[in-house]
Amino acid sequence: MTTPANPKANSTPKLEKVKTGISGFDQITGGGLPKGRPSLIYGGPGSGKTFFALEFLVHGAVEFDEPGVFITFEETAEDLNTNFSIMGYDLDELVAHKKIAIDHVYLDRREIIETGEYDLEPLFLRLGYAIDSIGAKRVAIDTIEALFAELDRESVLRSELRRLFAWLKEKGVTAIITSEADDNNRTRHGLEEYVADFVLHLQNRVKGHLATRALRIIKYRGSRHGTDEYPFLLGEDGFTVLPITSVGLNYDVSQERISTGVRRLDMMLGGKGYFRGSTVLISGSAGSGKTSLAARFVASAAERGVRSLYFAFEEAPNQIIRNLSSIEIDLDTPRHAGLLRFHAARSTEYGLENHLVSMYKLIEEGDPHIVVLDPLSNLLGAGEATAVSSMLMRLIDFLKTRGITMLSTDLTDEAAIPSRTDCSVSSLIDTWLYINFVEGNGERNRVISVLKSRGMAHSNQIRELLLSDQGIDLADVYVGLGGIRTGTARIIQEAQDKIDKATKRRAAERKHELMETRLKLLKAKIESLTSRYEANAQDMLAITHELQQEEDVETAVSATLADMRKADTCK
Numbered sequence: 001m002t003t004p005a006n007p008k009a010n011s012t013p014k015l016e017k018v019k020t021g022i023s024g025f026d027q028i029t030g031g032g033l034p035k036g037r038p039s040l041i042y043g044g045p046g047s048g049k050t051f052f053a054l055e056f057l058v059h060g061a062v063e064f065d066e067p068g069v070f071i072t073f074e075e076t077a078e079d080l081n082t083n084f085s086i087m088g089y090d091l092d093e094l095v096a097h098k099k100i101a102i103d104h105v106y107l108d109r110r111e112i113i114e115t116g117e118y119d120l121e122p123l124f125l126r127l128g129y130a131i132d133s134i135g136a137k138r139v140a141i142d143t144i145e146a147l148f149a150e151l152d153r154e155s156v157l158r159s160e161l162r163r164l165f166a167w168l169k170e171k172g173v174t175a176i177i178t179s180e181a182d183d184n185n186r187t188r189h190g191l192e193e194y195v196a197d198f199v200l201h202l203q204n205r206v207k208g209h210l211a212t213r214a215l216r217i218i219k220y221r222g223s224r225h226g227t228d229e230y231p232f233l234l235g236e237d238g239f240t241v242l243p244i245t246s247v248g249l250n251y252d253v254s255q256e257r258i259s260t261g262v263r264r265l266d267m268m269l270g271g272k273g274y275f276r277g278s279t280v281l282i283s284g285s286a287g288s289g290k291t292s293l294a295a296r297f298v299a300s301a302a303e304r305g306v307r308s309l310y311f312a313f314e315e316a317p318n319q320i321i322r323n324l325s326s327i328e329i330d331l332d333t334p335r336h337a338g339l340l341r342f343h344a345a346r347s348t349e350y351g352l353e354n355h356l357v358s359m360y361k362l363i364e365e366g367d368p369h370i371v372v373l374d375p376l377s378n379l380l381g382a383g384e385a386t387a388v389s390s391m392l393m394r395l396i397d398f399l400k401t402r403g404i405t406m407l408s409t410d411l412t413d414e415a416a417i418p419s420r421t422d423c424s425v426s427s428l429i430d431t432w433l434y435i436n437f438v439e440g441n442g443e444r445n446r447v448i449s450v451l452k453s454r455g456m457a458h459s460n461q462i463r464e465l466l467l468s469d470q471g472i473d474l475a476d477v478y479v480g481l482g483g484i485r486t487g488t489a490r491i492i493q494e495a496q497d498k499i500d501k502a503t504k505r506r507a508a509e510r511k512h513e514l515m516e517t518r519l520k521l522l523k524a525k526i527e528s529l530t531s532r533y534e535a536n537a538q539d540m541l542a543i544t545h546e547l548q549q550e551e552d553v554e555t556a557v558s559a560t561l562a563d564m565r566k567a568d569t570c571k
Contacts (some may be wrong), residue, residue: 008342015222018066018138018174021059022052024241028226029217034177034197038168044180048213048408049178049233052202053140054080055239056176060138060544068138068171069130070103071123073146077102087238098134103127115303120160124167127333131171138150139175161195195220202232210386212351215241230390231353237361241392242353242394251401258370258405261300262473268459275430276369276454277403281426284435289446289465289472290409291315293329293433294372296472297323297407301370302334309368310342311359312405313378317342328471341366347378352391355379359395363404371399375409376425392425430454433443435465441492448474 017031028034033039033056041049057068072080080102081091103126131139168175169356181201199218206212214229232241249505264560267272274280281288298308312320321331334340342360347355363371379388399406426432432451437444446465450458463474487490 006493017223018060019064019103019566020056022055022239022241023237024232025229025239026547028230029220029240030223030225033174034220034222035174036172037197038175038177038195039200040177040179041197041200041202042181044181045182047204048201048232049202049240050075050080050142051084052200052239052262053176053178053304054084057100057138058084058087058091058094059096062089066132067099067101068139068140069103069127069134069136071127071130071139071141072104073106073143073182076104076141084509085504086236088236101130101134101136103130107457121166123164128171131173133496135171139171139173141175141177141536143178143483145180158195160552165195180367182285200502213286213353215324231356233353233357235354235357237357240357242356242391251397252403253520259300259417260293260470261296265293265448268461268463268474269453270456271460272456274405274407276405277400277468278430278454279428280405280407280431280433280436281410282413282433283451285412285437288437289433289467290411290434291320291374292327292329292467292472294374294407294409294436295320297333298328298340298370298372302331302337302339303338306370307338307368308334308340308370308372309362309366310340310372310374312342312344312374314328314346314375317345326469327467328469341368347380351381352387356391360398363402369404371404371406373406373408374410376408389425393428396425396428398425433457434487444527462469478485 011042016035017029017033018035019026019032041052043049046175056072057070059453060066062066075083077091077095084091084571091102092224095102105123118319126141127141127536129140164177181203198220201216201218203216204212206215213234215232216229217225217227218268230241231237234240238392254276256276257270258268258276260269284290288565293405298310301308310317317335321335324331331340331443335342341362345355345358345359367385376388376392379391379445396406429452431453433448434451435446435448438447446467447462448465450460450530461476463476466473
């Protein structure tokens with residue numbers, strides 16, 4: 001007998017799942033709820049149990065052609081239709097087209113007598129009829145407390161719960177049963193979670209005057225699942241679970257560079273600026289120029305026709321536009337051209353999950369290339385540092401998978417160069433700029449440095465950041481024996497340096513002129529001596545010539561006399 005290459009892979013059948021259609025939920029459950037099995041959803045009042053169950057049915061009917069039955073013991077069909085209209089669904093229309101059946105079961109607790117013969121058969125008959133009447137594939141029962149409120153004996157309760165869950169399995173429907181939570185965040189009876197194949201806990205917590213909703217999967221038989229808490233929202237977009245971080249960190253990266261909008265700052269970043277799709281953080285104390293650099297980046301992008309989305313947590317858009325116009329940054333033109341969109345909201349206006357979902361929605365609607373958060377430190381007013389860090393991690397992964405460049409500002413104190421942010425996201429940042437003040441000569445002046453910039457050569461120098469009615473610029477700080485000089489001290493020192501250079505230059509010029517004069521005198525003297533030498537040489541040639549002529553005359557005379565005398569010639 002041949003042994004399979006991977007016997008473990010074939011040892012058990014794969015659990016089938018049914019998509020809920022609820023945004024984000026199918027992602028964290030790996031496909032949705034267990035098909036043909038009952039699932040338990042429990043939580044406190046207002047946690048979203050009914051909303052989840054009803055949306056599960058609506059998505060099934062509208063998107064997956066799976067009709068559903070909703071059994072309610074508390075709310076009528078009219079109440080449900082009114083409450084659920086926020087999503088834009090018309091339950092009456094779905095009921096009319098036999099996509100959904102809603103059955104409000106009225107229970108008179110005075111008629112419920114606890115006996116060993118407690119019987120669910122009437123409910124089974126009623127539910128079975130509703131399922132068969134529309135061919136339902138999905139069922140929701142809301143809530144189990146209404147059904148078993150008068151049962152105190154644990155043995156009877158456990159038996160009836162098992163009967164209910166077993167009956168639903170036999171019908172082959174994917175069911176949701178809601179249940180109330182007690183003060184210890186357990187189910188009211190403490191038995192339901194043991195019977196169900198899938199258990200989901202919904203919470204609605206209030207801390208620091210802000211409400212936060214979160215869900216956690218308690219168990220999922222036969223399937224792997226996320227075990228963390230996941231924030232969720234209930235709103236006009238329905239039940240929305242906040243997306244988890246990018247699995248595997250396998251998003252693409254770009255080699256394209258984007259200008260910061262400030263030429264000398266680009267030079268500090270390898271001469272080209274930020275990487276497209278990277279995360280940029282500008283830290284500094286109040287008034288240091290963080291927003292100015294962020295705005296200059298956005299304005300520069302708009303000049304190239306690039307869209308930006310600006311999340312402002314401190315100032316109104318009109319105030320930002322007015323203030324930045326004083327340093328020659330125009331954000332009003334790109335806003336009216338559709339290249340810049342503002343979203344202004346106080347961080348304390350609502351919880352972190354609302355902020356994140358709003359960001360996701362606006363990003364998907366506007367499809368920007370650049371997203372600005374100004375400042376992200378304000379988000380600490382909407383939640384604890386760990387929660388803010390988790391939120392920002394999700395946002396950063398979301399932006400990176402789409403190649404969107406994120407620039408954030410962060411408020412810090414002036415005590416020292418920061419090694420981490422209050423939101424604990426410094427490790428997720430690709431380029432980190434730090435602005436602080438230097439005091440001296442009765443002034444406070446801004447200086448900027450690059451704390452880190454992954455993937456590129458960058459400057460390790462400090463530059464003075466200049467904000468004026470001429471715009472933004474960087475200047476070299478003066479570093480000497482007296483330390484760093486900025487502002488007027490730098491200007492005075494630079495002026496003094498120019499004076500010193502000019503003085504040295506004039507001294508060198510005077511010395512050069514003196515050398516030139518001496519050279520001219522030497523040349524004149526050489527010319528004079530050369531002339532005298534040449535004159536003497538001419539005299540010597542003349543004398544030599546005269547002597548030769550005299551010798552020639554004497555020779556000729558001697559020869560003539562000898563010839564006349566007929567004398568022998570001596571040789």
